[in-house]
Each structure stands twice: as C-alpha cells, then as structure tokens.
Amino acid sequence: METISENKAFGGTQGVYKHRSDATGGDMTFGLFLPGEAADGPVPVLWYLSGLTCTHENAMSKAGAQGWAAEQGIAVIFPDTSPRGEGVADDEAYDLGQGAGFYVNATESPWAPHFKMWDYITEDLPDLVFKTFALERDRQAITGHSMGGHGALTIAMQHPDRFASVSAFAPICNPTDSDWGRKQLGAYLGADESKWAPHDATLLMRDKGFDGPMLIDTGTDDQFGDLLKTEALAHAAALRRQEIQLRMQPGYDHSYFFVSSFMEDHITFHAEALYSA
C-alpha cells in the first residue's frame, strides 16, 4: 500500500492511499478519514460509496463528512467507484464502465476481468483497512449517494450482522426497473434478470430487509428523480415494517450541495447505531 497524501483535518487525518487489489486485478485508490481518537485505539467506521462519474475524491472534498465524523469519533472510508487504468475496459457513456462500476461483480465481456466492485468493497478493501488502520471491524455502518446509495443499500441487506445501520442520499432504489440499472446490470451481469435481483434494493427489501435502522434522504427537485424509483422502495419498506426514516427533502436536487446539507443528520444517525452496537 502506498500513501498518496495525508492531511491534518478536524483534529484527525484525511489520507489517500493506493493498493493492489486482487478483486479488481489492478491498483485502486481510496480516501480514509481517521479522527483524532484513532491515535488511541480502533474507532468505528462509516463506508461512503460514491455515485456515477465519481472517484474516491469527490465525496472526500465536497460531502462535508469529516467535521461531523470527527465530532463523533468515527472514521470514513471513501472508495473509488470502479477499476481504472490501462487495460481496463471503458465506455463512452458516463454511466457505464469506469466511474460506473455499480457495485457488482461483472460476468460479461469486456467487463468481467476487472469490474468486481462487489468483492472489492465487501472483501478486498475491508481486509486491507482493518489490517492496516485503527478501525473496529465490529462497528461498521454504510452510506452512499445515488449509485453509491444503491451500493450501500444492497451491500447492507446482503451482509446481515456486518453493518449497524445503513443510510443513503438519493439512492437508485429499483435498478431492475430503471434506465439507471437495466442498462448496467444487463451489460455487467448479462440478460438473465434473475442475476440482477440480488442488486436491487427494492427487491431485497421485499425479500429480506435490513436488521437495523435505515435513513434515506432524497430531494423533491432531484433532476434524476424518475430514475431513482424512490416510490418503489418506500412501498416495499413500509409493507415490510422496516425500521426506516424516509425523507423527501423539499427543493433539494441531486448534487453534493444536497448531500452536504444532510451529512450531519446521517453521521449522527450512524453514530447512534454504532455506539449502541
């Protein structure tokens, strides 16, 4: 693992690191904010999964998470959204290929060799960070924005007992029924839609739900609102009696201005779950 940069921030350290990933078969870069408390021993950790076109860097710079995380004594991990670099397939569209890994393990050509973001986020990167940094494996929570909200919700529901809480900002809620999803799941996983179902938060909510609290914020003026299908997850969660706070936030759009506006609420929400876990 190589240290790209480390900056003091809010009494802790905002680092950027590069490492070789077996899952994606190449180098991956991630950000990690460690609060000051990490100097004295392991701290709880919040995973933040980013959306389409993002790298590890966008949320690290624009989501405003570090100040609140410092206040709560929580680390935040900012992974990249896809493999990158020479020999890694790509597409001209912004919503497929590099920057658009969709948090699945691709089985189809040309994506299969490197696009294993599910394994990267759930196995590879955890193995590295829990071995390397002062982080508590028993106190994890997960959040994300848009495609990253989709990743957070599906990974949380598919890993019972791993995460104390899950939240999302404007998540893609029902990708098997949306243009943000059908194209990508088809490209990465093939035409057999039964392979898509494990990566659809609404279908997972109908099937199993999440054993812990869930918080979702989505703006009423989200320019991609029709693609998110918030209504499908809202229906499934209420029907299941899932512990959830679903908030349609008036006037907010899909941007990081929206994300940062509610970051305090999300970090506080996760801190409460993490410290009672």
Add this chain to the structure above:
Amino acid sequence: METISENKAFGGTQGVYKHRSDATGGDMTFGLFLPGEAADGPVPVLWYLSGLTCTHENAMSKAGAQGWAAEQGIAVIFPDTSPRGEGVADDEAYDLGQGAGFYVNATESPWAPHFKMWDYITEDLPDLVFKTFALERDRQAITGHSMGGHGALTIAMQHPDRFASVSAFAPICNPTDSDWGRKQLGAYLGADESKWAPHDATLLMRDKGFDGPMLIDTGTDDQFGDLLKTEALAHAAALRRQEIQLRMQPGYDHSYFFVSSFMEDHITFHAEALYSA
C-alpha cells in the same frame, strides 16, 4: 357554549366545552388547551383528531401534548370523533357509528341526519373557536391518530392554504382499499366509490398532495399495520415528491404509548411550520 371544566396545566388552561353544532344537529364536546401566551393575544393552533372509539378526552389525557404545546406557545384542540346522544344512530361494532365518524359527511341512512363530522371539523367548530378563544386563524396545523390521522391527512389536502403543516400517528392511509375504510365509507357514503375517493389520503396524494411539510410516524409492530396501508401512501408520496418525513418506528404499536413517545417531535415539527407561516 358551556364550560364543562377548566384546569390549569403547564402554565395554561386545559378546558372542556360543550356547544350546539348545526353540522351534527346536536351537542358536541371538545377539549382545548390554551398555553399561557393566549392571555396576551392569539396563539397558533394545532388540531388533534382522535381515532376509533375515542372521545375528546382520550388524547387530552394520554397523548402528552400539553407540555410540548406550552413550550411552543401553541393551542391544541381535541374534538370528539362523532355525534353522540339521544336520537343519534349507532352500531354494535366498535368501528361504525358513535366513536367512529371517520371525518365524512354521511349521506346514507341511518347516519345522514347527524354524522357530518367533515363539516363539523372544517366549518362548525372552527367558527366557534376562532370567535371565542385567542387563536390565530392564519396559523393552523393538523394532526391525528389512526382514524384521526386519516382525518388530518384528508382534511389538510382538501383545504389548501389552511394548514401550515400536517402530521399523523399511525394513520389509516388508504381506506378505499382496507377493511378500515371500505365498510365505513360504504355505510356513510353509499356504494358509489367515486364518493369515497375524496376521503382517501393515498388517492389525494396521487391527485394533489399537500403544499407544506408532512410528518408520519407508524410503529413497525402496529397490530393494525395491515389495515393502515402505510405502503400505499409511502409510494404515492415518494412518486409525487411530496415534502415528507415518513418514519417506521421500530417496536412501537398502535397505542397512546406510541403516540406520546413521538408527540414532542410532532409538536416541534408543527411549531416550526407555524412560526414560519
């Protein structure tokens, strides 16, 4: 109007009053909490509509609203849930007739002569209380529990510009598609289901929504959860991009223990809307 009782409470007054109602053609009883500030001039008002089997008295005694209302300087009105007394029709079932007015104007026999709770809550009682007490007609909000949540949501959506905010505790959300609704709407309004639609919060959400913030709390262990159809309203609200906080509260049931647990949140929510109105 006759004063039944007045008790000092939280620096203000909890009163119970009886008056002749033109709408229901008989005497009606209601509770009114006036905070101390009402001695100096009109205060904002929150309507609290009760559920099946309740009178004006249940919420007044058990919902724990007065302390928070006093803190915010807000009055709370607790109307009865149906006409009562000699000559008023009734049914042996707990969910039809007296104590179960469903906040509609009955057109069918034997209910039509007295069961005009829609007019009572939206015209008759407002005329009386704004004439009689130090209440601001321009600063109203509305909430309710179960059948009263149904009343609050439908009345709020049907009276744009009257209420700054609406909330509900475990509301009946989709009565045209529930055993808590089809029986009563059929009995009071007749078999023509087009007459039911104006009294269904989910259908109103699809049709028009509410121009202001909405807060709904429902327990995940609500013993009547299947009858509430929270999922239908959740879907409609998210699809409409309604400004809403929908919270499924883990472990809570349908009782006043649930209502009182979240009363502070609801009064605070309404106060914020009322004082910025």
